[in-house]
Amino acid sequence: MGSLLQIVFDALSLGSLYALGALGIALIFGVMRxxxxxxxxxxxxxxxxxxWPSVDAVAIVFAGNLPWFLLIPFVLAVGAGLSVLSELVVFRRFRRANPATMMIASFGLGFVIRYFLLMLFSSRPKSISLLPTxxxxxxxxGARIPLLQLITILVxxxxxxxxxxxxxxxxxxxEMRAAAENFTMARMLGVRANRVIMGAFALSGALAAAIxxxxxxxxxTANIMMGANVMLMAFIATVIGGMGSLAGAVLAGFLLGTVATVMQVILPPDARAFRDAFVYGAVILVLIFRPQGLLSARGTKERV
Amino acid sequence: MSRSPLRRSLATPVLLGLILVAFALVAWAVGSKPFNQTIIDIFLKVIFAVGLWVFIGNSGVISFGHIAFACLGGYVAAWTTIKPMMKGISMPGLPDWLMQTEIPYWAAAAVGAGWAAVWALIFGAVLMRLSGIAASIATFAMLAMVNSIYSNWDSVTAATSSVVGIPIVRSVWPYLIAAILAVVLGWAYGISRHGLALRAARDEPTAAAASGVNIPRMRLIAFVVSGAIMGMGGALYAHSIGIVTPDTFYLGLTFITLSMLVVGGMGSLSGAVLGVLFLSSLIQGLRWLEAGVQVGTSTFALPGGVQEIALGAVMILILMFRPAGIMGNRELTLPRAGSDTPGRSGPTN
Known part of the structure; x- marks a missing residue:
């Protein structure tokens, strides 16, 4: 009983991470593709x-020393701010570009951010103690659940x-839902496009900060690559959820978390290292049968 | 015009080939070892960029996963060319026949291409059913999947530790031949029936489908051809540095090769090749600055990471102001040589 409950909590907390990530990606995809x-x-x-920026092996904690009620808003503000900044500096110029061009531009931007961090902090992982309680x-x-898992799920x-x-x-x-459904129409009916897009970026950045x-x-630990794995799973969740569907993204995020946790348990020990590979394989199988995703969003179907 | 597409567009591979030969001759004339290595690296990137172009340029679907095929090819080189004794130590799980195999590097490149093509066929059969954006993300998942398998399959790939002992080929000529082979393959695919059909499907999917183009099938053919080119490039990459790790063939290489293709122009073969030459020169200049330059009495050096930041910035700026890349979807041809070169009209971005 206890171990079963443990698995359920593992699945839910991992799924929560993926769902938050997928939500951040789906929000932006919804309004601007x-x-x-x-x-x-x-x-x-x-x-x-x-x-504090330094290339030394020991991390110099700066904002991390704030009490939690200041720390959390600070990190959320950093995420939202960085995300809005990326929209102002980069993505605003791509309003008329096609989705493939924007996707490559964001890929380039991601590398710029990552190597900027590398320049300031070096590529070595640093140990931090964030909210140790x-x-x-x-x-x-009867199951011993880390408090963090519980909080992750509740949050x-x-x-x-x-x-x-x-x-x-x-x-x-x-306005945001209207923009996601039909952006041109929403603009014509008086929705201010740039404001909606900025709002979506701010929300998505705050979600990234929560993750x-x-x-x-x-x-x-703090590691410049730490976002990569969650991001990849979040992407996959948005694809199987049906691109642009927020409910689908969340559902698929929890589904991926569950599949990953269950595989961790049922796979033979030799194959456990390949858990992620199995998850990706399972995703590809899902896509064979439902190429449009589990819940396909209205307005994203390819029209002729 | 009564000339066949073959003759009409022949100038493109010939000119590109001549540029590559010129680079090789310069390397040979200079004779310095680091410079030689730089030129080899450029030829390898040409192979990768052309491999990417065959799929991305012709189908219009962005793939983030092609470096996975280079990874497959690279490990084929490790499996087949390292001395059996050394293989026994680092990769004890190889089957007996493979353990005893020791073939020359060119054969390894051919086998690597074949192995990558087989997997491209398997993955492609599934992925090519997806459309646009979903397909792009699925190729990303494929890259992560291959990386995750190769990083964990201890007995066959030595997991994340480097596999050493791959015979190093230092001469620039084999890489030149391979790069030219890739260019010719890319060109031949581009002017073939399949290439033409795929570009039609890229520009006007509905009309192409209505005219009897089986889009998933055409994409699959391009995927396999490009997978084979990437596999060959991966095997040669292994021979150029003598070491493979799964992370050699992951996001970093994906980013560099993709930015080369984007900067040169996704819509044309010449764009792929010239993008490599342009960005390689930029990278070389930045590396030189990162190493430190003597200005008067003080040394001026850029901090590490500037290289990638500059690459990313160039890529974003090109996408902003010249989305069709340096070549603007045109091929390199002789003056007046043709108004109908393949791949001329690119994706409308």
Whole structure:
């Protein structure tokens, strides 16, 4: 019983990470058809925002010393700010470009951010202790669950409810949903395009920062490559979820987390190292049967 | 025009080949070892960029996964050319017949191309059913999958540690021949029936499908051809440095080769080749600056990482202001040589 519960919590917390990542990517894709490859590097940049630039092996903690009620808003603001900055400096000039061009530009931007971090902090992973109280275990129904896992899941659920309320109940959310459905039409009806896109970038950046906080406290290291794996899974989640469908992205994120956790348990020990390869393989199989994704978003179907 | 497409476009591979030969001659005349290595590196990048172009340029689908085929090719070189004794130590899990195999580097390159083509056929059969953006992300997943397998399959790939002992080929000529072979293959594919059909499908998918072009099938053919070229390039890459690790063939190389193709222009074979030459010169200049330059009495050096930042910035700027790249979808031809060269009209971006 205890171990089963442990698996459920593992799956949910891993799925939460993937779902948050997928949501950040799907939000931007929804409003401007941009597949943002720089998302993973924004995650890494948020973790490094806690440190003072230095290439020494020992991390010089700077903003990381703030109390948690200042630290969390600070990191969220860094993520949102960096994301909005990337839209202002780079993506604004690509409004008329086709999705493939924007995708490559974001790939290039991701590398620029990553190597900027490398220049400031070097490529060595650094150990940080971010919110250390969270690693204590708590006991639920006989299973020992790290407090962090519980908080990850709760935060994700809260974010999902908050975002749903935001998209359904506020004017800005309405505009964003309208823009995702049919951007040209929404503009004609008075939705201010640049404001909606900036809002999507800010939200997506804040989601990246939330992932950064979770990953940072989970692993206790800052590494310039740390966003890459989550980002890749998040991308896959947006594809199987149906590009641009927010609900699909979240659903697929949790599905991927579950599949990965279950494979970790049922695969023979020799094959466990290949868990990710099996997950990617499973994804390719899903795409054979549903190339348009699990929940295909309206307005993204190719029209003739 | 009564001339066949073959003769009409023949100037392109000939001119590109001559440029490559000129580079090789310069390397031979200079005779310095580091310079020689730089030129070899350029030829390898030409092979990769042409391999990418065969698929991306003709189909219009961006692939982030082609370096996976270079990885497959690179490890074929490791499996087949390292001395059996050394293989036994680093990769004890190889089957017996492979353990005893020791073939020359050119044969390894051919086998690497074949092996990569087989896997391109398997992956492609699935991936080519997807459209546009979803296909791009799925190719990314393929790259991650291959990297994850090669980084963990301890007994056959020595996991993430380097596989050493691959015979190093230092002469510039084999790489020149391979680069020219890649260019000729790319050109021949471009003017073939399949290449033409695929470009039609890229520009007007509905009309092409209505005219009887089987789009997934055409994409699959391009995927296999480009996979084979990447496999050959990967095997030769292994022979140029003598070491392979899974991370040699991962995001870094994907980024560099893709930016070369984008900067040169995805729409034409000449763009692929000239993009490599242009960005390689830029990288070389930045490397020189990163190593430090004596200005008067003080040494001026750029911090590490500037190279990639500059590459990324050039790539983004080119995409902003000249999305069709340096060549603007045109091929390099003789003056008046043709108005109908293959790959002339590129994707409308």
């Amino acid at each position: 941009l597949v943002n490859f720089a998302h993973g590097d924004v995650i890494a940049a948020c973790v490094f925002a806690l440190l 969270l690693s204590q275990p708590v006991e639920i129904l 994700t659920v809260a974010v999902l409810f908050g975002l749903t309320a935001f998209l359904r109940r506020t004017r800005f959310g309405l 950064a906080l979770i990953l940072g406290s989970q692993t206790g």
